[in-house]
Amino acid sequence: MKKGRFGNYGGQYIPETLMNAVLELEEAYEYYRKDEHFQLELDELMKNYAGRPSILYYAQKMTRDLGGAKIYLKREDLNHTGSHKINNVLGQALLAKKMGKTRVIAETGAGQHGVATATAAALMDLECEIFMGREDTQRQALNVFRMELLGAKVNVVESGTQTLKDAVNETMREWTSRMDDTYYVLGSVMGPHPYPTIVRDFQKMIGKEIKEQLQAVEHRLPDAVIACVGGGSNAIGAFYEFIDDPTVQLIGCEAAGLGVDNPKNAATLANGSVGIFHGMKSYFCQDEFGQIAPVYSISAGLDYPGIGPEHAMLADTGRAQYVPVTDLEAVEAFEYLSRTEGIIPAIESAHAVAYACRLAPKMAGDKIIVINISGRGDKDVAAIARYRGVKIDE
Amino acid sequence: MSRVKNVFSKGKAFIAFITAGDPNLETTEKLIPAMSQAGADLIEIGIPFSDPIAEGVVIQNASERALAAGATTDKIFDMLERVRKKTSVPLAFMTYVNPVFVYGVERFMKRAAACGIDAMVVPDLPFEEKEELLSSCQARGIDLISLIAPTSKHRISMIAAGAEGFVYCVSSLGVTGVRSRITTDIAEMVALVKAARDIPCAIGFGISTPEQARTMAGYADGVIVGSAIVKIAEQYGVECVGPISAYVRQMKAAIE
Ligand SMILES: Cc1ncc(COP(=O)(O)O)c(C=O)c1O
Numbered sequence: 001m002k003k004g005r006f007g008n009y010g011g012q013y014i015p016e017t018l019m020n021a022v023l024e025l026e027e028a029y030e031y032y033r034k035d036e037h038f039q040l041e042l043d044e045l046m047k048n049y050a051g052r053p054s055i056l057y058y059a060q061k062m063t064r065d066l067g068g069a070k071i072y073l074k075r076e077d078l079n080h081t082g083s084h085k086i087n088n089v090l091g092q093a094l095l096a097k098k099m100g101k102t103r104v105i106a107e108t109g110a111g112q113h114g115v116a117t118a119t120a121a122a123l124m125d126l127e128c129e130i131f132m133g134r135e136d137t138q139r140q141a142l143n144v145f146r147m148e149l150l151g152a153k154v155n156v157v158e159s160g161t162q163t164l165k166d167a168v169n170e171t172m173r174e175w176t177s178r179m180d181d182t183y184y185v186l187g188s189v190m191g192p193h194p195y196p197t198i199v200r201d202f203q204k205m206i207g208k209e210i211k212e213q214l215q216a217v218e219h220r221l222p223d224a225v226i227a228c229v230g231g232g233s234n235a236i237g238a239f240y241e242f243i244d245d246p247t248v249q250l251i252g253c254e255a256a257g258l259g260v261d262n263p264k265n266a267a268t269l270a271n272g273s274v275g276i277f278h279g280m281k282s283y284f285c286q287d288e289f290g291q292i293a294p295v296y297s298i299s300a301g302l303d304y305p306g307i308g309p310e311h312a313m314l315a316d317t318g319r320a321q322y323v324p325v326t327d328l329e330a331v332e333a334f335e336y337l338s339r340t341e342g343i344i345p346a347i348e349s350a351h352a353v354a355y356a357c358r359l360a361p362k363m364a365g366d367k368i369i370v371i372n373i374s375g376r377g378d379k380d381v382a383a384i385a386r387y388r389g390v391k392i393d394e
Numbered sequence: 395m396s397r398v399k400n401v402f403s404k405g406k407a408f409i410a411f412i413t414a415g416d417p418n419l420e421t422t423e424k425l426i427p428a429m430s431q432a433g434a435d436l437i438e439i440g441i442p443f444s445d446p447i448a449e450g451v452v453i454q455n456a457s458e459r460a461l462a463a464g465a466t467t468d469k470i471f472d473m474l475e476r477v478r479k480k481t482s483v484p485l486a487f488m489t490y491v492n493p494v495f496v497y498g499v500e501r502f503m504k505r506a507a508a509c510g511i512d513a514m515v516v517p518d519l520p521f522e523e524k525e526e527l528l529s530s531c532q533a534r535g536i537d538l539i540s541l542i543a544p545t546s547k548h549r550i551s552m553i554a555a556g557a558e559g560f561v562y563c564v565s566s567l568g569v570t571g572v573r574s575r576i577t578t579d580i581a582e583m584v585a586l587v588k589a590a591r592d593i594p595c596a597i598g599f600g601i602s603t604p605e606q607a608r609t610m611a612g613y614a615d616g617v618i619v620g621s622a623i624v625k626i627a628e629q630y631g632v633e634c635v636g637p638i639s640a641y642v643r644q645m646k647a648a649i650e
Binding site for chain 2 (some may be wrong): 011012013014015016017018019020021159160165166169172173176177178179273274275276277278279284286288289290291292
């Protein structure tokens with residue numbers, strides 16, 4: 001396999017201006033990846049700042065109610081800042097610091113990655129600027145204020161569809177203009193090499209912990225691991241440890257918005273084709289001329305027209321399956337998990353919950369499903385109220 | 395054999411960029427011969443892309459206008475077939491790798507060659523990934539242009555060694571757009587290229603005034619102007635052919 005490739009996918013399709021910055025990052029990562037001090041520092045942050053390991057919770061009521069496979073929830077929602085995004089961000093911010101960078105920039109969709117980046121920047125004394133599409137600043141207004149509280153500057157992106165893809169465009173443009181002191185903290189397993197590898201490595205403890213925690217209580221592997229997929233970081237984090245365990249089904253849930261047959265969706269593997277965008281070769285929602293499609297999902301974090309290159313490879317080889325989940329199914333699952341287990345999941349994670357609700361009843365009682373609850377749903381409560389037509393005073 | 399070698403054979407070259415289909419393809423069809431008449435030595439035709447990450451707002455907006463007005467890769471090819479009956483000016487495509495890849499690289503280059511495209515400028519295809527297009531370009535005699543940036547440093551000799559046609563020297567950090575000052579040591583950039591290889595160098599990004607063009611032409615074999623021309627297209631819409639021709643004439647005169 002060529003450097004930075006996952007099968008055919010991945011690569012470094014970026015302007016020449018950024019090449020040395022990306023090569024510098026690759027070199028630094030290769031060094032610190034094997035550096036004992038770096039790993040110890042990161043472990044310490046994970047334990048005492050992020051609150052790892054996150055709990056693997058047996059959802060007894062949900063299991064009983066669905067009447068099939070046993071359901072466990074991997075509680076990434078309990079991490080500091082409320083999602084899996086903090087895992088990657090602490091790793092990259094520490095790397096930025098070691099590289100001597102003094103300023104971090106990042107894109108954000110739902111605002112979770114922006115909040116996590118602003119948090120790490122506050123902790124590590126880094127200047128921080130976040131880029132967020134106008135539409136997302138409106139549907140995730142609370143997170144904009146959180147980032148500002150944490151000392152970050154939030155730049156509202158007015159170009160294109162004013163969502164996550166445009167926020168990535170604008171962060172790349174910003175990076176092109178200033179890279180000597182600036183580190184781009186990419187939020188998912190996407191972008192040019194080495195990002196998909198770096199982000200995956202900083203998220204893979206999710207699956208590692210699942211394996212150990214389940215071993216301790218069930219003395220066996222799960223039968224299925226289910227996660228939502230935007231760019232794919234929480235999903236690859238949950239899957240990676242199990243790739244060589246062929247009995248474990250790996251299932252990624254894409255945002256189907258109003259349905260895969262409706263143009264308003266973001267289901268990249270269901271509807272997309274192979275292309276080259278945002279630095280990588282992968283699958284994208286696009287037209288016959290390679291124009292990137294304006295995608296849609298109720299979930300700002302899944303509202304992205306592409307998918308990370310490693311997922312593209314896992315989809316092609318069939319090692320993982322990717323299924324579409326609509327807005328309505330996700331909202332129902334959001335409400336269901338809240339009512340049944342007293343856990344309000346992020347609307348992103350609710351896509352995974354929705355598919356598990358479909359799958360569990362079809363599986364025998366001695367089977368085990370693990371759902372990755374990538375984040376908590378506080379940020380989404382107002383949007384769900386709006387979706388249901390409930391008027392609340394925000 | 396591509397016509398790019400002719401571009402630099404008559405003194406300093408003026409390379410003009412426009413976004414195809416902005417404000418519509420009929421206007422682009424008139425602009426190309428008019429710009430050639432006005433003195434443009436090579437015309438770069440931007441195939442609009444939905445997400446032009448190397449572009450500043452001026453060209454971003456032009457791409458949006460062109461796409462909204464219905465420009466597609468096929469319609470641009472059709473337009474160029476008509477243009478080629480009127481002018482033999484050297485032509486380059488400027489586009490992102492995705493529109494070429496999704497169209498099918500072979501299929502794209504076949505049509506591009508048929509309408510007399512001489513070169514390809516693809517800002518998100520760095521040296522490490524150029525295999526994506528190179529063999530198809532070479533098979534059709536189309537030069538795949540290499541870009542170097544102020545950050546390229548030790549990469550310059552490697553890039554120059556494999557360059558074809560000319561080397562596109564990016565004058566500044568950041569995206570395209572008009573700049574009041576260019577602070578990069580352009581002379582050094584060009585010297586590094588020439589040390590590796592005797593190949594023409596053209597400087598682009600940020601150039602808008604005749605004075606800037608004259609200064610930059612002093613360092614290199616040609617200058618590339620994009621945003622300043624696209625701004626005129628934005629201002630005059632379908633009436634832009636006259637004002638753009640006048641601008642091109644003035645810029646060409648400044649570097650002669
Ligand atoms: C809670 C949560 N889950 C999932 C995602 C999607 O990202 P990824 O697919 O990289 O995990 C986001 C992104 O904002 C998120 O906030």
